[in-house]
Amino acid sequence: MIKIDLPTTDEERYLPKAIAIINDVCRKLSLPKVISDDAVWIYRKILKKGISGRTSRKMIVTCVYAGIRRSPVTSRTLNELARVSDERKTDIQRVYRKILSKIELNPGIPDPEQKISKIINALNLSSIKAQLILRASHQILNKAKKSGILAGKNPNGLAAAAVYLACKEKKLKNTQKEISQLADITELILRQRKDELKKIL
Numbered sequence: 001m002i003k004i005d006l007p008t009t010d011e012e013r014y015l016p017k018a019i020a021i022i023n024d025v026c027r028k029l030s031l032p033k034v035i036s037d038d039a040v041w042i043y044r045k046i047l048k049k050g051i052s053g054r055t056s057r058k059m060i061v062t063c064v065y066a067g068i069r070r071s072p073v074t075s076r077t078l079n080e081l082a083r084v085s086d087e088r089k090t091d092i093q094r095v096y097r098k099i100l101s102k103i104e105l106n107p108g109i110p111d112p113e114q115k116i117s118k119i120i121n122a123l124n125l126s127s128i129k130a131q132l133i134l135r136a137s138h139q140i141l142n143k144a145k146k147s148g149i150l151a152g153k154n155p156n157g158l159a160a161a162a163v164y165l166a167c168k169e170k171k172l173k174n175t176q177k178e179i180s181q182l183a184d185i186t187e188l189i190l191r192q193r194k195d196e197l198k199k200i201l
Contacts, residue, residue, distance in 0.1 A: 006178055010036045010047040010048075010050070010054070010080075011044065011047050011048075013045070014047060014054070014055050015040075015043070015044070015076045015186055017060075018040070018043045018060045018063070019040055020061060020192075021057060021059060021060045021061065022036050022039045022043070022064055023036055023038055023087050024122050025061060025064045025081070025084060026039070027066060028084040028085075029064075029069075029076050029080060029081065029084055030143075031064070031068070031074060031172040032074060034071070034074075035067045035068060035071060036064075036067070037056060037072055038066075038067035038070060038071070039063040039064045039066065039067040040063075042066050042067060042099070042103075042105065042179075043059075043060060043063045043064045045103050046063070046102075046103065047061065049102055051098070051099070052110060053095070053098075054113075054185065056081045056088055056090050057087065059095055059099075061081065061085040061087050061092060062092050062095040062096050062099060063099075064081065065078065065081055065092055065096055066096060066099060066105055068081070069096075069105075070105060075114050075115055075118070075155075076126065077094060077156070077184040078093065078184070079184050081089070089185065102114065110163070111151055112141055112153075112155035112157075112158035113138060113141050113157070113159070114149065114159075115125050115136060115155055115156055115158075115159035115160075116137045116138065116141070116162065116163060116182065117134065117178065118182075119136070119160060119182050119183050120133050120134055120161050120163060122182045123163075123174055123179075125172075126147065129170070129172065132166075132174070133163060133166045133170060134171050136165075136166035136169055136170060137159070137162040137163050137165075137166040138162075138164055140162040140166060140201065141159075141162050142198060143200055143201060144158065144162075144200060147200040149165070149196055149200060151196075153193065153196075154185065154189060154193075156184055156185050157183070157185050157189040157190060157192070157193040158193050158197070159183060160179050160180055160182070160183035160185055160189075160193070160197075161190055161193035161194040161197050162197060163179055163183075164179045164190060164194055164201070165194060165197060165198070167179070176190050176191065176194075
């Protein structure tokens with residue numbers, strides 16, 4: 001009689017499925033391997049802690065979000081992750097808060113300058129105008145860094161505000177509504193960040 005060794009630990013039972021989901025989500029978002037590796041590492045920590053809901057797809061997808069948040073160079077919006085994973089944005093946020101309360105992840109602080117190019121590319125400007133806006137936006141954020149007002153602020157909001165102010169400076173007619181939608185934030189956040197940036201310009 002052939003003896004079949006059955007999985008005996010949570011990692012042996014659930015990790016293969018989690019890796020498959022993580023790799024699928026990362027592929028759809030064109031994320032680098034370092035993010036998928038970090039998401040797997042985070043999921044292993046969750047399994048070892050025995051966190052409730054650890055086998056759910058929401059938990060696994062949230063590990064990808066946590067990996068993105070920890071990365072200083074990779075940026076994807078929560079809306080993008082929700083769309084490719086078929087999970088609700090609010091569920092991912094809720095599970096992420098749960099993970100942070102159980103394990104120490106030291107989430108990274110995304111640099112708003114990483115977000116600028118994506119917003120500008122989505123504006124469909126000519127290459128010359130795009131370069132002008134890119135340069136002006138970076139100059140605005142460099143001044144903001146020196147003033148120390150970036151700490152603790154949503155990087156999407158700061159990037160959007162810098163792009164909006166740069167558009168106004170270069171006499172382009174892109175609206176707050178348009179830019180806030182491209183940055184995946186509300187118009188209110190854009191206005192708040194814009195007002196803060198204007199004070200140091």
